[in-house]
Amino acid sequence: MPNLAEDVRFIRMLRDAHVLVDVVGHKLDAPNGVIPVVCPDCDQAADIDGHVHRILDESGGKVRLHSLKQHGGGMLISEACPLDREYNIDRYLLKHIGIARNLKDINTIILFVHAPCGAAQLEGLNVVEVLYHVVEAKKRVKARWPKDRISCYIHVDYANEKKRTYFLSRVAFEQWFRENNGEQYVKHMNKKNGSDSDQKIEFEPTTPATS
C-alpha cells in the first residue's frame, strides 16, 4: 500500500513550508523516557521504534518507551478524528496516558502518525487530515497535563527503502493551515479547537474526596 500521489504532494508542500522538519536539532526533553502513542503497523514498527530510540539517545534522556499502540496512532485523541469513534478511543487513550504517567513517572508524551497509514486510508483521510488531528490531539493532551512535554512526529515511508521521521511543528502547521485554507482538506473538524471537554477520565487516579 503506497502513499497516494496527493499525499506525497502534501508532504513535499509541508516540508517546503517547514511544517515537517528534520528531527536533528529538535532535542527531546525526556529525562525519564517517553509515552509514544503510535500506530502498530508491523511493516513500520521496527523503523519507527528505531527512530524514537535515536531521538531519545540524542536527547540524553533514558531510553524508556512506554508505548500505547492503536491503529492510527496519536491522531486518535482528536475529538473529531473519525477512527474508532464508536469505541471512544480518544478517552481510552487519555485514560491510559494518565495511567502510564502515574505508573512510570514519565512526563513526555509523543504523538506519532505515519504515512502511508492503512487505518487512515481505510477511513479516507489524507495526510493533511492526519496532521490536523494529531495537532488537535496535542492541544487536548496539553490542556489536560499542561506541565508535560508533548511532541508530534510523522514517519514517512517513501518506498524504495527510504523512510524518514519528521518533527511536526504545531505553530508552523497552524500558520500553513490558515494561509492555505486548510479547511478544504479536512472532512471532520473539531468544534472546540482541541480543548478537552472531559472533566474527568474514568479510572484515572484522583485525590480522594473528603467528607
Ligand SMILES: [Zn+2]
Ligand atoms: Zn497506521
